[in-house]
Amino acid sequence: MRTVHPMPDQSTVTPLRPPLVTVDKLTVDMPLGRSGASVRIVDGVDFSIGVGERVALVGESGSGKSLTARALMRLDRLARLSGRVDFDGTDLLKLSDRDMGRLRGSSIAMVFQDPMSFLDPLMTIGDQVAETLRIRGIGKAEARKRALAVLDELGVDRAAQRLDAYPHEFSGGMRQRVVLAMALVGEPRLLIADEPTTALDVRVQDQVLDLLDDVSTRRGLAVLFITHDLGVVAGFAERVMVMYSGRIVEDGEVASVFAKPSHPYTQGLIKAVPRIDQDLNTLYAIPGAPPPPLARPGGCPFHPRCDQRFERCDKDLPMLLPVGLSRVACHLHDGHQHDRKGA
Amino acid sequence: MLMSIDSISKSYNAFPNPPAKVLHDVTLNIDAGEAIGLVGESGSGKSTIAKCMLALIKPEDGAITYDGIDVIHAKGEELRRFRREVQMVFQDPYGSLNPRMTVEELIGEGLLIHKLEPTAAARRKRVAEIMDMVGLNPNDMDRYTRSFSGGQRQRIAIARALVIRPRILVCDEPVAALDVSVQAQVINLLQDMQKKLNLAIVFVAHDLAVVRHLCEKIVVLHKGKVVEQGSRDEIFGNPRMPYTQSLLAAVPVPDPVAGRARRAARRLETAN
Numbered sequence: 208m209r210t211v212h213p214m215p216d217q218s219t220v221t222p223l224r225p226p227l228v229t230v231d232k233l234t235v236d237m238p239l240g241r242s243g244a245s246v247r248i249v250d251g252v253d254f255s256i257g258v259g260e261r262v263a264l265v266g267e268s269g270s271g272k273s274l275t276a277r278a279l280m281r282l283d284r285l286a287r288l289s290g291r292v293d294f295d296g297t298d299l300l301k302l303s304d305r306d307m308g309r310l311r312g313s314s315i316a317m318v319f320q321d322p323m324s325f326l327d328p329l330m331t332i333g334d335q336v337a338e339t340l341r342i343r344g345i346g347k348a349e350a351r352k353r354a355l356a357v358l359d360e361l362g363v364d365r366a367a368q369r370l371d372a373y374p375h376e377f378s379g380g381m382r383q384r385v386v387l388a389m390a391l392v393g394e395p396r397l398l399i400a401d402e403p404t405t406a407l408d409v410r411v412q413d414q415v416l417d418l419l420d421d422v423s424t425r426r427g428l429a430v431l432f433i434t435h436d437l438g439v440v441a442g443f444a445e446r447v448m449v450m451y452s453g454r455i456v457e458d459g460e461v462a463s464v465f466a467k468p469s470h471p472y473t474q475g476l477i478k479a480v481p482r483i484d485q486d487l488n489t490l491y492a493i494p495g496a497p498p499p500p501l502a503r504p505g506g507c508p509f510h511p512r513c514d515q516r517f518e519r520c521d522k523d524l525p526m527l528l529p530v531g532l533s534r535v536a537c538h539l540h541d542g543h544q545h546d547r548k549g550a
Numbered sequence: 551m552l553m554s555i556d557s558i559s560k561s562y563n564a565f566p567n568p569p570a571k572v573l574h575d576v577t578l579n580i581d582a583g584e585a586i587g588l589v590g591e592s593g594s595g596k597s598t599i600a601k602c603m604l605a606l607i608k609p610e611d612g613a614i615t616y617d618g619i620d621v622i623h624a625k626g627e628e629l630r631r632f633r634r635e636v637q638m639v640f641q642d643p644y645g646s647l648n649p650r651m652t653v654e655e656l657i658g659e660g661l662l663i664h665k666l667e668p669t670a671a672a673r674r675k676r677v678a679e680i681m682d683m684v685g686l687n688p689n690d691m692d693r694y695t696r697s698f699s700g701g702q703r704q705r706i707a708i709a710r711a712l713v714i715r716p717r718i719l720v721c722d723e724p725v726a727a728l729d730v731s732v733q734a735q736v737i738n739l740l741q742d743m744q745k746k747l748n749l750a751i752v753f754v755a756h757d758l759a760v761v762r763h764l765c766e767k768i769v770v771l772h773k774g775k776v777v778e779q780g781s782r783d784e785i786f787g788n789p790r791m792p793y794t795q796s797l798l799a800a801v802p803v804p805d806p807v808a809g810r811a812r813r814a815a816r817r818l819e820t821a822n
Binding site: 267435 | 591592699700701702729730731732733734735737738741756758759760762763786796797798800801802803804805806807808809810812813816817
């Protein structure tokens with residue numbers, strides 16, 4: 208089924224679960240104005256997500272993390288996608304718009320950062336949650352019944368009375384539950400959550416994370432969680448993929464990546480975050496800033512900021528290769544005593 | 551004591567509803583050279599306090615005194631001195647710097663307004679010094695901000711505040727808009743400036759881990775009231791109020807083992 212690229216074997220990272228989604232050599236190009244030129248934001252990403260697995264995708268602005276996730280649902284009409292996104296045996300990038308539309312909401316669903324801009328202020332909560340089902344031809348009464356069940360499941364109290372309420376009557380945390388209910392009512396197998404707790408206060412964030420945790424466990428729901436908050440990653444995900452400058456630079460089990468990060472960027476990120484449970488004199492600061500997509504450096508994209516760079520780093524792009532149970536894209540770990548130039 | 555805030559209250563107009571009271575009897579003090587953190591969730595009033603401290607808005611009740619100046623009623627020379635000595639850094643370095651001004655004009659504006667350096671050459675020299683101090687290249691003085699990254703822009707904003715040698719720097723979420731790998735640079739810079747210049751820093755933030763790192767004194771706010779205030783060790787080591795405890799417990803820790811243990815403990819707590 209796989210095409211013949213000399214790519215590393217991904218089975219090293221998810222040995223236990225059958226894959227639900229397999230992304231292979233995904234690139235995303237965005238057009239620049241009307242000139243016909245485009246810029247490559249996501250530059251050859253491959254990974255898989257197992258059935259029921261919780262994976263965090265971490266990266267900074269411009270790293271391509273959101274576009275990668277959005278590409279799985281083909282949300283950006285202007286984006287040019289290439290590669291393969293295999294979902295349960297189908298290549299999503301080859302589906303017709305119509306078939307892709309059927310998949311959205313029923314197989315893959317998404318929640319976004321700001322629940323208020325996602326909700327229609329003039330539509331009741333009940334109608335918005337039921338909408339996914341109504342589009343699929345499910346009767347009004349049945350759709351309403353299922354909407355109520357999902358809101359109940361997500362801990363919206365007095366859900367029956369609040370079906371007829373409007374979004375402005377809900378607090379931020381409750382709105383995020385409504386948005387989550389809208390995503391879950393179609394019983395998807397993969398939920399993509401793009402910074403769903405970033406706009407929330409810590410105590411509400413905590414509740415929403417608990418909720419996601421419960422739902423994912425109960426339903427066997429796979430979650431791709433996009434965030435820049437390493438604390439959230441550590442508490443919620445089983446696996447973490449770190450993106451930098453359009454590529455995955457490290458992918459591994461959360462426990463091992465946090466205990467022993469391999470990529471200098473991951474190491475720097477973990478050291479640069481102050482912790483509520485520790486005192487430190489000075490924080491480690493990664494010098495410089497993440498490169499904008501139009502000015503990505505050659506060789507390893509992280510080399511201008513890396514404190515462990517050596518002569519090869521500004522010349523050759525490191526491949527994402529297995530290191531222990533993880534995958535890492537760094538020349539420190541690719542055994543450069545062997546000539547891997549052809550790889 | 552450099553600034554004292556004595557039981558101030560503030561309401562915002564919420565017509566047609568009755569005015570919404572956002573601060574209730576808030577009292578706190580700032581000593582010279584200390585870093586103090588105002589923490590709380592959205593709606594806790596932390597930004598409103600910061601605005602009162604800067605005399606951007608006036609509280610209805612209570613008093614604010616800065617080094618002998620009655621801030622709420624200050625006028626003329628007193629107000630000018632207050633405005634010079636208490637400076638601010640905003641959250642969004644994309645929105646707070648005029649895109650049509652060069653870095654030199656942005657940083658030197660305060661010198662001009664307060665007539666601190668008489669000649670253009672002297673201003674330019676002072677701007678170069680402060681740029682160097684905050685880690686910017688003085689050769690970039692004639693550039694516009696659009697080509698600068700978020701972290702560099704925040705350095706410009708800090709230089710702009712520090713160039714006129716303030717004694718208090720009020721920072722409202724100064725790193726919240728920055729990339730994670732850049733936040734540490736700005737936090738370290740603020741810490742460095744505080745020590746080097748004996749600057750008092752009022753740090754308004756929702757990120758409790760950052761506040762713990764930067765501030766010796768913490769004020770916890772909830773619904774416009776001070777819930778608890780104390781030293782870093784008191785608040786983070788031994789919080790007395792249930793609100794503070796729940797706030798601290800909810801902060802995620804970037805460590806899977808410790809993080810999961812914290813969450814398990816918390817869920818047990820809520821279950822009981």
